[in-house]
Amino acid sequence: MKQQIFALTFLLFCSTTLGQTPINILESTLKINSRSVEELYYGFAKGDEIILNFEELKGKKLSEIKFIEVPATLKFADFKVTKINEKRIVISKTGVYMLRLSNTSHSSRICRVNIQRIPASNMTRDFNTTVYWQTFYDTVYSTVTEKYLISTDTIIFNLVDQIAKVHSKTNLNGNLSCSSFTLPENTYKWSYYIGVNQAGKETFQNATQSIAKTGSSLLYQIPGYGPLAALALGGTSYLVQQQKGEDVDYYLLDEENKKHFDFGQQFYSIKNGKVVNDFSQMNSNLGGTYFFCLQNDNTLTAIEVTIKVTAIVINENWGTRPKEHISIKTRKEPFIKN
Template sequence: MRILLTTIILFFSLPAISQDVVDVTEQTIRIGGFKDEEILLGFAKGDKIIFNFKEVGKKEMKEIEILEYPSNSKFSDYKTHKIENKTISVNQTGVYVFRFKNSAMSGRICQIKIQRIPSNEETRNFNTQVTWETKQETTYKTYTKDVVIGYDTLYTQKTKRELKSTERKELLIFDKTQRVHSTTNDNGNKTSLFFTLPVNELGLYKTKKVVSWAYWVGVGEEANQAWKQNSQSISKLAKGASTYFVSPLGALALGAVADLLVPKIGEDVSYAVSDQQNRNLFLAGQQYRIFDQGKGVAGFKNFNNMGMCQGTFFILLSNDNIMQGIDVTVKVVAIIETNEYEEKSYSDVSIQPKYEKKTFSDPIIVTKIVPVVGK
């Protein structure tokens, strides 16, 4: 009696179920070796999906999976050639992905049938076709950084060294008359004189240094007279302009004059300026180098290159007169600059920013192409 009742119930139920089943797709596809295939379909909330699969040659498929888009797996099976009446409940309207993976070298011929049982009459004609739409998703990146909220003004008492005074004075370094013999004299027709410039003094509050120097070479009374005339001209210039110099060479070294008077007649001398090594070569009759040279009854030169304002220098003298010796006067002056400094107090003002941590959110917009249903 119990068996008969069950049979009667099934008999009346089967036609009702078969009427509710809606065919979605039925197709035979070939999946190539090492290939994946996907079928995307849309289903309504409350649907029941009925899935059937069969590989015609009864060859295994590596994996069959059904996902609720994008990645919610609802069913998966491995190394199978047949799936019958697999039923999946649809909790919310959306896209379902039917994924088939073939890991074999040879292709697979697959018969696929997908049906749906609507939950009510309103969703019977639900459009299962999937379309693709471009959508933008906005997320926010939150971060914290220091932000300037104001400024503090700080006053700090400091001291600094400032120049108090500067003074330049002429200093006589060398003044000597030297006999230079003729070419036939047993003593030879070459000689030299040397002088050393004052060593620079570099103190914290006082410095003294040579900033320039000049030399004069003159022969006999003619050169002495020319020097006197230069001195007279320079004394007038010094009274009207500056007390920094007192001699023609001082004016030349400071740049107050660019030229000095020299005699046009009289015995001449060859002169040069060198260091000690080249002075020795000069006296030995060998090739030598010089910083300056000239020939005449008188000559002069000023130097203001800092590399030439320290050390010892040699004045080289040579007389080409066969019989007559000459008396050569050599003068050297230097300009000494004295700087005095003092400490002065001052307020150092500095502006320092004040920071505070604040939280920010920056939007990040991502454009995606996604499947949608019901269109």
């Protein structure tokens, strides 16, 4: 009988001793950078007793230490910590746990961390504390406001249609003449025509008549469509360059260079030439005020210069409407394999 009692007592002693033997989970020195967080994940079994030891090796304070049952159940927290000795935490539920070390200071912290577990029994002694991660892809449906183009209006503006008289070099009024124009908002392209005297006028008139004879195209149905609109839009303008007749020196200037021109200073011209007539499509300088400055080099004879400018304006009409938006959001969740 005494032998049986002794044997039973011995077995109980061994079982109790074995169950209370701490198992090292982590023993490491960590550097926690300034304004950063270190998160350590482990799996623990129900009934485990966790022993936490912590020390900042330079005696500095770590802003915060938390022991959390994932996802968000706080089991232990301490603040402005220099050292923790043998903090014991009993695990009430098998699952994933996180030790969160937060450093909000402007300098790093060197920390020694030791985590041990005492299993509740032999059955959980070999519990796998490794945490694994699974990626989930969530489809998220939402309604956003979408901007869309309702319609586009193309408008032709014939901005300048005039005849400028430019006096001779010996005229008391001077041999210079300038005409200004301002491009409308949303100008897409524009074009111009310059022609001297009757020859210049007739060249444009002939082009207009040729445009009218080919009026089957939808473009020709747009109000104001003519040689300059065709030129601006890349169509057939029927304009031709003349080589014979009186000529004019012309300069196409912006506002800044017009001032330099007026004061006889060096200036930059967008376009220029000494021509009987000239015309061009303009794909740049699509906003602002511009000037055609004309100069007559004849000693005695004045000239008349036809100036025409046409702008193509595109107005876009926009609206809004609801639109279903689908996005894929990824998230990772920790799990254990016990």
